[in-house]
Amino acid sequence: MPEQLLFAMEVTLNGLMAGVLYALVALGFVLIFKASGVFNFAQGVMALFAALTLVGFMEGQIPFAHLINAIFGTDIHHFGWHVNALVAILMTMVVMVALAWCVNHFVMRHLVNQEPIILFMATIGLAYFLEGLGDLMWGSDIKNLNVGLPQGINGWIDETTFNLFGYGFFIDNLDIVATIVAVALVIVLIAFAQYTKQGRAMRAVADDHQAALSVGISLNFIWVMVWSVAGFVALVAGIMWGSKSGVQFSLSLIALKALPVLMLGGFTSIPGAIVGGLIIGVGEKLFEFAVGPLIGGATENWFAFVLALVFLVFRPQGLFGEKIIERV
Amino acid sequence: MPDTQQDGYMTADGRRIGPVVMEMRNITLRFGGVVAIKDISFDIREGEIRAIIGPNGAGKSSMLNVISGFYKPQEGEVIYKGARRPPMKPYQVARDGIARTFQNIALFEGMTVLDNVMTGRLNHMRSGLLGQAFWWAGAQKEEVANREVAEKVIDFLEIQNIRKTPVSRLPYGLKKRVELARALAAEPKILLLDEPMAGMNVEEKEDMCRFILDVNDEFGTTIALIEHDMGVVMDLSDRVVVMDYGKKIGDGTPDEVRANQEVIDAYLGVAHD
Numbered sequence: 001m002p003e004q005l006l007f008a009m010e011v012t013l014n015g016l017m018a019g020v021l022y023a024l025v026a027l028g029f030v031l032i033f034k035a036s037g038v039f040n041f042a043q044g045v046m047a048l049f050a051a052l053t054l055v056g057f058m059e060g061q062i063p064f065a066h067l068i069n070a071i072f073g074t075d076i077h078h079f080g081w082h083v084n085a086l087v088a089i090l091m092t093m094v095v096m097v098a099l100a101w102c103v104n105h106f107v108m109r110h111l112v113n114q115e116p117i118i119l120f121m122a123t124i125g126l127a128y129f130l131e132g133l134g135d136l137m138w139g140s141d142i143k144n145l146n147v148g149l150p151q152g153i154n155g156w157i158d159e160t161t162f163n164l165f166g167y168g169f170f171i172d173n174l175d176i177v178a179t180i181v182a183v184a185l186v187i188v189l190i191a192f193a194q195y196t197k198q199g200r201a202m203r204a205v206a207d208d209h210q211a212a213l214s215v216g217i218s219l220n221f222i223w224v225m226v227w228s229v230a231g232f233v234a235l236v237a238g239i240m241w242g243s244k245s246g247v248q249f250s251l252s253l254i255a256l257k258a259l260p261v262l263m264l265g266g267f268t269s270i271p272g273a274i275v276g277g278l279i280i281g282v283g284e285k286l287f288e289f290a291v292g293p294l295i296g297g298a299t300e301n302w303f304a305f306v307l308a309l310v311f312l313v314f315r316p317q318g319l320f321g322e323k324i325i326e327r328v
Numbered sequence: 329m330p331d332t333q334q335d336g337y338m339t340a341d342g343r344r345i346g347p348v349v350m351e352m353r354n355i356t357l358r359f360g361g362v363v364a365i366k367d368i369s370f371d372i373r374e375g376e377i378r379a380i381i382g383p384n385g386a387g388k389s390s391m392l393n394v395i396s397g398f399y400k401p402q403e404g405e406v407i408y409k410g411a412r413r414p415p416m417k418p419y420q421v422a423r424d425g426i427a428r429t430f431q432n433i434a435l436f437e438g439m440t441v442l443d444n445v446m447t448g449r450l451n452h453m454r455s456g457l458l459g460q461a462f463w464w465a466g467a468q469k470e471e472v473a474n475r476e477v478a479e480k481v482i483d484f485l486e487i488q489n490i491r492k493t494p495v496s497r498l499p500y501g502l503k504k505r506v507e508l509a510r511a512l513a514a515e516p517k518i519l520l521l522d523e524p525m526a527g528m529n530v531e532e533k534e535d536m537c538r539f540i541l542d543v544n545d546e547f548g549t550t551i552a553l554i555e556h557d558m559g560v561v562m563d564l565s566d567r568v569v570v571m572d573y574g575k576k577i578g579d580g581t582p583d584e585v586r587a588n589q590e591v592i593d594a595y596l597g598v599a600h601d
Contacts, residue, residue: 196467197453204436204447211434214396215514216422216451 006167011289012282017175019281020182021240025254026261026273027186028233033267035206035226038108038119042127044255046096046231049134051238051247053095055145056138057088063137085147089235096231097224104223112209112219131252140249145242149177178240185236186274189229202226260308266321275319280304336373339566346374349550350395350518355404357390364390365401366574372518377544378552379561382571383594388554389431391571392522395552396428397421409517423451425517429507431526431554437496441506444495445482448513449474481513484546485539501532505539512543519543521553525560533560540564558595562586570594 028043040046056063060079069075083091107122150173162168193199204212205222212219241251257280265276284303292299311318336346350372357365365387372378380388393399395406397418406413408424416424427448436444453470482488485505490498495506504524511519524540525533537560543549555561561568562582570578570585572594578585585591 197450200443200447201450203439203443204450207436207438208434210398210430211436212447213398213418214422214428214430214434215447215510216419217447218417218419 003167006165006169008286008289010169010171011285013169013171014175015282015285016278017172017179017281018285019278020175020179021237021244021277022254022257022261022280023274023277024178024182024185024233024237024240025258026265026277027189027270028230028237029258029262030265030267030270030273031189031233032226032230035202036108036223037116037206038123039116039267040230041120041123041255042130043230043234044258045127045130045134045252046099046234047238047241047254048247048249048251049099049130049238050092050096050231050235051145051242051251052134052138052143054088054092054147054235054239055143055242055247057083057091058085058145058147059143061138066139067136089147089239092235093232096235097228100227100231101224103227104220108223108227109220127252127255131249135249142246142248143242145239145247147239147243149174149239149243151243174240174243178244181236181240182274185233186270189233190270192229198222198225257304260304262318263308263311264318266318269318269320272318272320280307283307336375343375343545344548345376345566348372349374349409351407352391352395353405353407355391355394355401355406357387357394357399357401363574365394365571367404368569368571368574368576369404370569370576370579372550372552373567374550375544375548376550376566377540377564378550379565379568380552380554380571381556381558381561381568385573386571387574388571389522390574392428392520392552392554395421395518396426396520422514425514426520427511427514427516427518428520429504429511429522429524431522433500433503433507435495435503435507435510438494440492440494441487441498441509442478442482442491444506445478445509445513446474448481448510449478451514452477477515478513481509484542485509485512501528501535504528504532504536508536508539508543512547512549515547516549518550518552521551523554523556525555525557533557537564 025044025047028046029040032038032040032043055061060081060083062068062076062079065077103126107126108119111119111122152173154171154173154176157171158168191199193203201212201217202222202225204215204217205219209219212222237254238247238251241254245251261273261276261280263276264279265272265274284300287303288297288299336344338344348371351369352371353369355365355368356363368387368391380391382388390399394401397416397420400415413424422428436447439447452474482491485508487502487505487509490502495503498506508521508524511521521540525536528536540551540553541564544551553564555564565582567580568578568582568585569576570588570591572590577590577594578588580588
């Protein structure tokens with residue numbers, strides 16, 4: 001097989017893996033949008049916040065250490081212990097549920113029946129608040145997150161492909177793990193929505209608030225639950241992204257990459273988020289590979305957005321979104 | 329006059345009407361300066377079909393919304409199951425055994441008919457989230473038991489053939505019936521129907537009438553309904569409350585109400601000279 005084709009195949013595979021990570025963030029958006037009609041701009045920052053908190057717990061960091069030191073003139077930073085990754089993940093999940101409760105109790109609950117744009121603005125505010133809170137609690141330095149996931153080149157794939165084609169594919173173990181985790185996550189989410197009592201209640205709330213109330217569903221409970229689930233998805237995304245490129249504040253920008261994914265897949269479709277993520281991931285890698293050298297590279301920064309723009313013009317509801325038909 | 333009997337009576341067609349299950353006492357509801365309901369009292373007896381009628385804007389729907397917790401009255405109290413009911417949110421009222429339908433159908437359009445009816449069973453399902461994840465067999469058993477009730481209701485209302493159809497594809501009359509099914513699946517102590525026959529053609533109206541009577545007859549469900557169509561109301565109900573401009577102008581059996589001069593004036597209009 002020609003070298004070029006093999007290289008393109010490798011690029012495609014890597015693109016698929018990157019796409020999975022985009023899809024993970026997009027999933028969080030879709031969940032909240034479906035259940036409460038809120039476009040949660042803070043989803044990316046939630047992933048950052050979750051990753052920061054996780055690292056903080058694992059390293060035994062003292063929350064608000066800088067603030068405490070500044071006020072009391074002390075010089076404390078760490079408790080001096082390390083927490084097992086699994087325990088730290090569970091602790092972080094508790095924090096994310098608490099965050100969900102706070103978001104509903106202090107923000108969303110007061111904005112029921114408001115225009116979508118107002119809710120959207122509230123989540124932008126929330127995004128900046130969370131970014132500041134993360135900074136204040138855990139500090140702004142770049143942190144290394146290692147929860148024990150395998151990293152580095154997958155030797156087996158490298159060897160096998162080398163034996164087959166005479167060219168070894170470079171596939172990162174972490175990307176393989178991310179793919180498996182993403183698939184498992186989607187299966188769990190779909191099972192939850194389709195087959196549990198709470199999932200049924202969640203779909204009911206998404207469909208009609210009044211009707212949901214009339215069958216005895218507490219909206220507040222469902223909203224806290226939905227934000228908790230979104231927090232859980234954010235945590236998973238935060239772990240994957242944090243393991244890959246370190247926990248840093250630019251992580252919150254991955255939320256922006258999720259936007260074109262959503263425009264492609266449709267804002268209301270879980271499979272859409274997955275497929276959209278994969279298309280963007282593969283598309284931008286292949287485009288960079290094929291066209292990049294001709295026009296000076298760095299196409300990955302804008303390719304996704306241009307693709308989304310094309311979709312907005314020709315298929316505004318996305319690939320899997322519900323088509324909106326207005327009856328006159 | 330049934331009110332003199334404390335513990336109920338038998339109707340002419342042999343149904344048993346029980347003691348008072350809900351009593352509205354001096355309910356007043358205001359929206360800003362507008363008085364929607366003015367000092368209204370009436371009661372609902374177990375097993376009866378109680379109608380609330382009146383011209384447009386009389387405050388009928390507001391009354392239903394007070395019962396189901398969507399509106400909070402400024403004055404007055406609701407006595408339910410023998411005790412004063414504290415202020416409740418709509419979902420708490422629903423959990424307390426009061427199911428309702430809406431004037432403008434409020435169904436879960438994206439779900440199938442069966443799923444819609446199953447949401448009516450939510451309050452009867454006990455197992456929590458973790459229980460469902462880790463004790464699958466138990467949750468399954470509960471699901472099956474609730475499914476049976478839902479299927480029974482679906483059979484009863486003759487919507488078996490559309491069980492798996494998404495609600496958004498159904499015609500108006502069937503949607504109304506699905507909404508009734510969902511409310512009925514909750515096995516409510518009181519079933520509130522807000523204009524169950526609004527916007528229906530004659531045939532659909534007859535069907536709906538039959539279903540309401542059958543539900544009441546078969547399950548002994550207490551029903552309070554709002555209706556515009558005088559003919560329908562008189563045929564259906566055991567007792568009727570008549571409202572006009574937020575006030576109660578009549579209360580009694582259909583025959584008594586029909587003979588009430590104030591009611592006739594409200595409906596036909598009266599010449600002021």
